[in-house]
Amino acid sequence: MGKTSTGVMSTSQCRKLDLGFMLKNGWIKKGCAMKGQMSWTGENTAEIETVYTDIEKYVRMVYTITDRQGAVTNYDYKIELVTVPSNLGKGEILYLLCPETSIRARILYSAYGYGKYVHRNWYLEQYGKRLYYNTQLCTKYEYHNTRYHTLDRKINDLIDKLFNSKHRKMHYKGKPTKDQQRLFLLESKRLHYDNKRNRVLIKKLGITI
Structure with missing residues (x-):
């Protein structure tokens, strides 16, 4: 120790x-x-x-x-x-x-x-x-990439939970369930970090779009 x-x-x-x-x-x-x-x-x-x-x-x-x-x-x-x-x-x-x-x-x-x-x-x-x-010691690309993959795992786990549940409901009384709302939020964050990591990589490679 x-x-x-x-x-x-x-x-x-x-x-x-x-x-x-x-x-x-x-x-x-x-x-x-x-x-x-x-x-x-x-x-x-x-x-x-x-x-x-x-x-x-x-x-x-x-x-x-x-x-x-x-x-x-x-x-x-x-x-x-x-x-x-x-x-x-x-x-x-x-x-x-x-x-x-x-x-x-x-x-x-x-x-x-x-x-x-x-x-x-x-x-x-x-x-x-x-x-x-760990994320504080990462480069910008490593940080965004780590966040992306962490969110990706959470999304896949939540999707498995939603689709393997016998009482799965995506909406209740016309409104998204809490799990569905959380899925939307996670997907939005994943997209954010995917864009961030791609921008850093493009800048690092010197690619002009």
Whole structure:
């Protein structure tokens, strides 16, 4: 865990604690207290305890880090869980509360040799080093191309969902369904980034239209 780096790091190069992943895979369940082990590719495991009840809400992390010099550091701390009402007026949205900044986040990161999972902005404040998203380190073409393919995957997934559903409806009472509206929006964004990437490529190749 935790490798010291003197260069720029992106979010894909460091370990992350992803709330969405934990919820999807049953690590956190409302009304439950759970324990287990979580592992990362090529790294050690962490003992995790999650509690999501009306009385307490937290994720407890217990793990050990050995640095390049062989120094061992044991970690045992809690990351509070907080909820905010959904802007749709139904239910609530769950967040991790950064143990260093108290900023709400869906993902916390362990980077630049720091052992705890914290909000990405903390590294700039503490070390003067920014933790970049992958798209921030891309060229313009790479950025637009990545966005295009990401949206393309989302569109294909949504189309599969719509056409494989037994109760598929594209319109309800003469109006597009929410899924259909989302499909229109995704397709509009995909077209936008397709145009952007093509313009950059044409300019790069020196093609005159």
